[in-house]
Amino acid sequence: MEKVLVTGGCGFIGSHLVDKLIENGYDVIVLDNLDKQVHPDGIPEYINLKARYIFEDIRKKQELRKIIKEVDYIFHFAAKVGVGQSQYQIEEYVDVNIRGTANLLDVLVNTKNKVKKLIIASSMSIYGEGLYKCKKCGDVKPELRNFEEKKIDDWEPKCPFCNNEIVPCPTPETLPLKSNSIYAISKKEQEEMSLLIGKTYKIPVVSLRFFNVYGPRQTLSNPYTGVCAIFLSRIKNNNPPVIFEDGLQTRDFIWIEDVVDACILSMKKEEADYEIFNVGSGKATSILEIANLLIKLFGKDIKPEITYKFRKGDIRHCYADINKIRNKLGFEPKTTLEEGLKKLITWAKEVKAEDKFEKAHRELKKKGLV
Numbered sequence: 001m002e003k004v005l006v007t008g009g010c011g012f013i014g015s016h017l018v019d020k021l022i023e024n025g026y027d028v029i030v031l032d033n034l035d036k037q038v039h040p041d042g043i044p045e046y047i048n049l050k051a052r053y054i055f056e057d058i059r060k061k062q063e064l065r066k067i068i069k070e071v072d073y074i075f076h077f078a079a080k081v082g083v084g085q086s087q088y089q090i091e092e093y094v095d096v097n098i099r100g101t102a103n104l105l106d107v108l109v110n111t112k113n114k115v116k117k118l119i120i121a122s123s124m125s126i127y128g129e130g131l132y133k134c135k136k137c138g139d140v141k142p143e144l145r146n147f148e149e150k151k152i153d154d155w156e157p158k159c160p161f162c163n164n165e166i167v168p169c170p171t172p173e174t175l176p177l178k179s180n181s182i183y184a185i186s187k188k189e190q191e192e193m194s195l196l197i198g199k200t201y202k203i204p205v206v207s208l209r210f211f212n213v214y215g216p217r218q219t220l221s222n223p224y225t226g227v228c229a230i231f232l233s234r235i236k237n238n239n240p241p242v243i244f245e246d247g248l249q250t251r252d253f254i255w256i257e258d259v260v261d262a263c264i265l266s267m268k269k270e271e272a273d274y275e276i277f278n279v280g281s282g283k284a285t286s287i288l289e290i291a292n293l294l295i296k297l298f299g300k301d302i303k304p305e306i307t308y309k310f311r312k313g314d315i316r317h318c319y320a321d322i323n324k325i326r327n328k329l330g331f332e333p334k335t336t337l338e339e340g341l342k343k344l345i346t347w348a349k350e351v352k353a354e355d356k357f358e359k360a361h362r363e364l365k366k367k368g369l370v
């Protein structure tokens with residue numbers, strides 16, 4: 001039986017992947033330090049009892065050296081994942097995400113092993129703004145916005161060459177990167193380091209640039225992560241979801257099971273080796289639309305609170321061009337947004353969701369980030 005190591009396998013994406021791997025007949029080892037912010041109550045009740053769990057930090061070598069001798073594949077998902085929080089917990093984010101990956105790579109190249117492939121979780125955040133089209137100049141990538149004025153009436157970025165209107169279009173993997181947070185920098189470094197070491201030692205590495213993943217087991221009480229989870233914990237507690245800007249900024253939301261499919265395809269298919277893939281739905285959805293859909297599907301009588309405020313570093317639009325993963329790996333997202341959100345809500349109604357938005361918001365405000 002082939003063995004797979006999933007770092008961060010107690011987390012949102014990792015735990016779903018663990019289930020799928022076990023379902024497909026793999027032996028699974030999870031390495032996860034049960035980060036307090038993600039797991040305030042300790043071991044989550046959903047962990048898969050058929051997997052072997054090692055509650056250890058990715059930055060430690062001892063256990064990793066032992067595990068690496070046994071495994072055929074590695075998914076490296078362990079990370080600190082709060083974009084805003086990374087702007088003031090700089091050392092911690094760099095340490096876990098960059099040094100943690102460095103530690104794994106170090107063990108990989110310096111311990112005898114039979115690892116056939118390493119798959120890492122990268123992120124859409126490393127693009128900064130996505131790709132846009134200008135009528136006059138063609139494909140362009142605008143600079144990150146930087147508003148000085150208090151009252152903003154036009155949120156859209158402009159063409160960097162002629163300053164005219166531009167429209168967002170699907171972002172391909174080849175777009176130059178522009179990190180807008182320490183989190184994004186850490187993900188970019190992680191991706192580059194892994195691909196470089198993979199090529200150097202002929203260990204196939206695959207980098208998956210996840211867009212906005214949503215689904216059950218997202219930590220609803222962690223105010224530093226995904227927008228769906230943050231909105232849901234607000235709605236569930238009868239508070240309005242708080243929207244920055246005018247709500248018409250867009251993102252690409254992808255259902256967790258589709259992401260797991262992309263992970264399995266990347267592991268199994270040789271065509272994935274040494275490649276970078278966008279993992280998104282390929283569709284743009286505005287933040288306001290997400291908030292309204294969640295409220296409607298939850299059956300609550302609340303209105304989103306639109307702040308018309310700019311959050312430093314936020315991009316306006318980015319959604320995935322998924323042609324590469326489609327053509328090379330045969331990937332196709334199967335769940336529509338409405339279907340996915342319905343399932344998300346069914347789950348959210350049953351679990352505890354402390355609304356810690358205010359606390360997180362106060363922290364950002366104190367640091368001058370909103």
Ligand SMILES: NC(=O)c1ccc[n+]([C@@H]2O[C@H](COP(=O)([O-])OP(=O)(O)OC[C@H]3O[C@@H](n4cnc5c(N)ncnc54)[C@H](O)[C@@H]3O)[C@@H](O)[C@H]2O)c1
Binds near residue numbers: 012035058213214
């Ligand atoms: N959720 C998304 O929308 C999204 C988007 C882009 C990229 N990603 C990436 O996907 C991966 C998984 O994200 P997620 O949403 O499942 O996050 P998550 O926070 O739910 O899971 C991360 C897991 O890593 C563990 N972890 C944290 N620090 C660790 C350390 N020092 N040692 C060992 N384990 C540690 C945590 O305990 C947690 O179980 C991350 O690498 C993240 O950057 C996620």
Ligand SMILES: [Zn+2]
Binds near residue numbers: 135136159
């Ligand atoms: Zn132009």
